[in-house]
Amino acid sequence: MTVAGTTAGGTPAPVNPLRDPADRRLPRIAGPCGLVLFGVTGDLARKKVMPAIYDLANRGLLPPGFSLVGYARRDWADQDFAQIVHDSVRAHARTEFREEVWKQLAEGFRFVQGDFGDDVQFDALRRTIEELDVSRGTGGNHAFYLSIPPKFFGDVIGQLQEHGLTDGGDGSWRRVVVEKPFGHDLESARELNAVINDVFPPESVFRIDHYLGKETVQNILAMRFANNLFEPIWNSHYVDHVQITMAEDIGIGGRAGYYDGIGAARDVIQNHLLQLLALVAMEEPLSFDAANLRAEKEKVLSSVVLPRRLDLHTARGQYAAGWAGGEKVIGYLDEDDIDASSTTETFAAIRVDVETRRWAGVPFYLRHGKRLGRRVTEIAVVLKRAPHLPFTETATEDLTQNAIVFRIQPDEGATIRFGSKVPGGAMEIRDVNMDFAYGGSFTESSPEAYERLILDVLLGDPPLFPQNAEVELSWKILDPVIAHWARQDAGSSDGIDQYAPGQWGPASADAMLSRDGRAWRRP
Numbered sequence: 446m447t448v449a450g451t452t453a454g455g456t457p458a459p460v461n462p463l464r465d466p467a468d469r470r471l472p473r474i475a476g477p478c479g480l481v482l483f484g485v486t487g488d489l490a491r492k493k494v495m496p497a498i499y500d501l502a503n504r505g506l507l508p509p510g511f512s513l514v515g516y517a518r519r520d521w522a523d524q525d526f527a528q529i530v531h532d533s534v535r536a537h538a539r540t541e542f543r544e545e546v547w548k549q550l551a552e553g554f555r556f557v558q559g560d561f562g563d564d565v566q567f568d569a570l571r572r573t574i575e576e577l578d579v580s581r582g583t584g585g586n587h588a589f590y591l592s593i594p595p596k597f598f599g600d601v602i603g604q605l606q607e608h609g610l611t612d613g614g615d616g617s618w619r620r621v622v623v624e625k626p627f628g629h630d631l632e633s634a635r636e637l638n639a640v641i642n643d644v645f646p647p648e649s650v651f652r653i654d655h656y657l658g659k660e661t662v663q664n665i666l667a668m669r670f671a672n673n674l675f676e677p678i679w680n681s682h683y684v685d686h687v688q689i690t691m692a693e694d695i696g697i698g699g700r701a702g703y704y705d706g707i708g709a710a711r712d713v714i715q716n717h718l719l720q721l722l723a724l725v726a727m728e729e730p731l732s733f734d735a736a737n738l739r740a741e742k743e744k745v746l747s748s749v750v751l752p753r754r755l756d757l758h759t760a761r762g763q764y765a766a767g768w769a770g771g772e773k774v775i776g777y778l779d780e781d782d783i784d785a786s787s788t789t790e791t792f793a794a795i796r797v798d799v800e801t802r803r804w805a806g807v808p809f810y811l812r813h814g815k816r817l818g819r820r821v822t823e824i825a826v827v828l829k830r831a832p833h834l835p836f837t838e839t840a841t842e843d844l845t846q847n848a849i850v851f852r853i854q855p856d857e858g859a860t861i862r863f864g865s866k867v868p869g870g871a872m873e874i875r876d877v878n879m880d881f882a883y884g885g886s887f888t889e890s891s892p893e894a895y896e897r898l899i900l901d902v903l904l905g906d907p908p909l910f911p912q913n914a915e916v917e918l919s920w921k922i923l924d925p926v927i928a929h930w931a932r933q934d935a936g937s938s939d940g941i942d943q944y945a946p947g948q949w950g951p952a953s954a955d956a957m958l959s960r961d962g963r964a965w966r967r968p
């Protein structure tokens with residue numbers, strides 16, 4: 446971790462006059478540096494990366510000479526690029542627009558036009574960076590952010606190496622940022638890791654799983670390990686099962702090219718949901734530095750096993766056409782550029798078990814879907830029933846199981862559900878909730894995940910970025926599920942289960958849990 450007010454190299458950070466001195470939320474400031482963004486016209490760059498850069502600048506967390514170089518095929522001048530950043534900032538930034546911040550930031554914008562295969566333009570990129578080192582004092586320190594389709598990762602990394610962009614000279618750093626998905630199965634992930642590791646040392650590679658940048662996700666470890674309340678019951682003696690839900694109410698939008706053939710399990714379960722599982726199930730790390738955190742996460746991921754009967758313990762489906770939120774919506778197969786016979790799942794649910802002494806016999810159920818009832822991500826640790834209930838049966842007929850729920854988004858906080866006597870003359874026990882809400886407890890607002898992660902890249906602070914091993918272990922868990930579904934598809938021409946938009950997935954998902962004598966929560 447970096448000490449507040451110093452750069453990753455330990456030298457005092459330059460004081461940015463635009464920094465708001467009252468803002469104590471992200472006290473670390475990046476030293477002299479710049480970012481090169483590939484894929485500036487893309488969805489992620491526009492909605493997340495460029496607004497996060499502005500928000501960091503607005504909070505005074507970027508150095509005054511920070512530079513942003515866009516690389517894309519469009520025939521743009523620097524001003525056109527600045528306009529694109531401006532539009533994206535005005536549409537998606539979280540902090541207010543301040544002209545003086547924008548002006549200072551925009552002075553560091555440059556644009557290089559080119560395809561990923563264009564040698565001449567990669568040379569132009571090198572010269573642009575050298576010019577910035579002089580004019581903006583970026584000191585040779587640059588991060589290359591690949592906000593591009595994964596199939597181009599190898600090409601761009603190869604170009605960076607070939608054109609002398611991977612080494613900024615003595616005392617400077619070069620880093621590469623890659624977005625998920627890291628491959629589409631174990632084999633391709635290994636190949637991709639080999640390509641990246643051939644060019645950049647592991648400490649210079651920052652793999653973004655943006656869930657790890659979320660405040661509420663980081664709080665899982667704080668809540669577990671800063672308190673004495675949870676840890677004593679955090680095991681198979683008290684926990685019945687764990688449900689991890691990531692539900693979205695949106696469809697695939699314009700992302701058919703990426704999504705079809707990938708599907709819900711690869712898109713989200715392989716990365717975000719298995720990372721959440723690792724944080725909930727891991728042992729206490731020796732410290733919160735990257736090596737110790739990763740060691741504990743790797744131990745948990747290595748202990749995950751799938752049930753033998755994948756036909757009984759997995760479920761998948763596709764959203765059908767219908768009504769959601771008062772609007773008529775099209776089905777997955779009717780989306781633009783989706784093949785009418787596609788079997789790509791937009792909903793996936795799996796059961797896994799963690800074979801450790803702590804978790805033996807405690808199933809973890811993971812589910813994700815698009816066009817579900819509402820947008821919500823939560824982790825529910827559902828406890829076993831009390832061993833003895835000294836009440837009449839009718840007194841407890843409305844009492845369900847106690848639960849501790851981490852509310853990751855959008856209603857950020859945590860809930861503890863337990864039974865309480867209903868006021869009145871009779872002994873009647875009913876579920877009640879004790880709530881912690883960020884809004885009610887903190888005046889500080891949560892930084893957006895990309896803000897936190899981009900700042901950590903610029904600081905060279907690695908704990909929130911998964912390394913090769915975690916990525917590969919996660920594919921090892923998921924690959925047999927994908928292979929099982931492919932075998933099912935090969936043996937049938939019926940397509941996959943459909944589910945109505947606005948509902949909670951296909952009937953097979955409910956059946957999967959009811960076979961275990963359980964039911965999904967309706968968050």
Ligand SMILES: NC(=O)C1=CN([C@@H]2O[C@H](COP(=O)(O)OP(=O)(O)OC[C@H]3O[C@@H](n4cnc5c(N)ncnc54)[C@H](OP(=O)(O)O)[C@@H]3O)[C@@H](O)[C@H]2O)C=CC1
Nearest residue numbers: 484485486487488489490518560561592593595624625626
């Ligand atoms: N969008 C999201 O919500 C999320 C995305 N990701 C990941 O982020 C990355 C980017 O995704 P997203 O923004 O959705 O993708 P998009 O398809 O929206 O954007 C891709 C970008 O790559 C550029 N590009 C493609 N081919 C070339 C080429 N040959 N030469 C130069 N530029 C090229 C495109 O430029 P042009 O305009 O010229 O075609 C465009 O700017 C992917 O790895 C994705 O998996 C991860 C999490 C969420």
Ligand SMILES: O=C1O[C@H](COP(=O)(O)O)[C@@H](O)[C@H](O)[C@H]1O
Nearest residue numbers: 625655691693712713717822854
């Ligand atoms: O990684 C992804 O995440 C988004 C959802 O992110 P969230 O922060 O809004 O929960 C999802 O829509 C997308 O399909 C996936 O690639």
